Amino acid sequence: MQTDDSVSVVKNDLQKSRGEFCVLIGVTGSVAALKLPLLVSQLRLLSGVDIRVVTTEHAKHFYNAEEVSAKIYGDKDEWKLWRQRSDPVLHIELRRWADLFVIAPLDANTLGKIASGICDNLLTCVVRAWDTARPLLFCPAMNTAMWQHPITAQQVSRLKEFGYVEIPCITKKLVCGDEGKGAMAEVSTIVEVVNQYIEKPDESFQKA
Numbered sequence: 001m002q003t004d005d006s007v008s009v010v011k012n013d014l015q016k017s018r019g020e021f022c023v024l025i026g027v028t029g030s031v032a033a034l035k036l037p038l039l040v041s042q043l044r045l046l047s048g049v050d051i052r053v054v055t056t057e058h059a060k061h062f063y064n065a066e067e068v069s070a071k072i073y074g075d076k077d078e079w080k081l082w083r084q085r086s087d088p089v090l091h092i093e094l095r096r097w098a099d100l101f102v103i104a105p106l107d108a109n110t111l112g113k114i115a116s117g118i119c120d121n122l123l124t125c126v127v128r129a130w131d132t133a134r135p136l137l138f139c140p141a142m143n144t145a146m147w148q149h150p151i152t153a154q155q156v157s158r159l160k161e162f163g164y165v166e167i168p169c170i171t172k173k174l175v176c177g178d179e180g181k182g183a184m185a186e187v188s189t190i191v192e193v194v195n196q197y198i199e200k201p202d203e204s205f206q207k208a
């Protein structure tokens, strides 16, 4: 049940602080979501960065929220928050708040949804409402067989056409035991790319 209090809690939480670079992490139902606590803690080491997380329901299976040092928003928050016209719409508040959106990991399901414009949960609504003048980075992660399906390359290209930046997956032994391409980029790589946008946003755009 939504209360005035929950509205003000979210409004306060998404108040931008002057000079801070606001990073929104999207996390989807890949086993690489296990790395969310590490990703958050490594990004926190960058100076002047504030972090929030938007999660899919399936992603929640892979991490322990208590180990994540950032506020996590999910689908229930979106619907709990809105009861009447004056209430904030969470996916719009999040897109306003964030200077950069990094989806790590981006699983095959949500990749497909984003490529075709589907927005049926909080994360994909933020993507669909995203201000394309701001960077959106995505880190695919899936089993090698899924990665090799011909639709994957088409969908990754589509996201790049939208102006989103791929942080490519890597080859390694996957959690399922298969060895091959499809593992999420290393956390250190993701942090490095995010840092490029914080330090030199214009140059990073040109590289993309």
Ligand SMILES: Cc1cc2nc3c(=O)[nH]c(=O)nc-3n(C[C@H](O)[C@H](O)[C@H](O)COP(=O)(O)O)c2cc1C
Binding pocket: 027, 028, 029, 030, 031, 032, 056, 057, 058, 059, 106, 107, 108, 109, 110, 141, 142, 143, 146
């Ligand atoms: C143990 C387990 C591991 C999974 N790992 C991946 C993965 O690495 N990449 C992927 O694309 N899907 C993976 N899936 C399948 C997704 O979780 C499934 O497609 C789900 O519907 C994704 O929902 P979401 O995109 O809303 O998070 C995995 C499923 C299970 C049960």
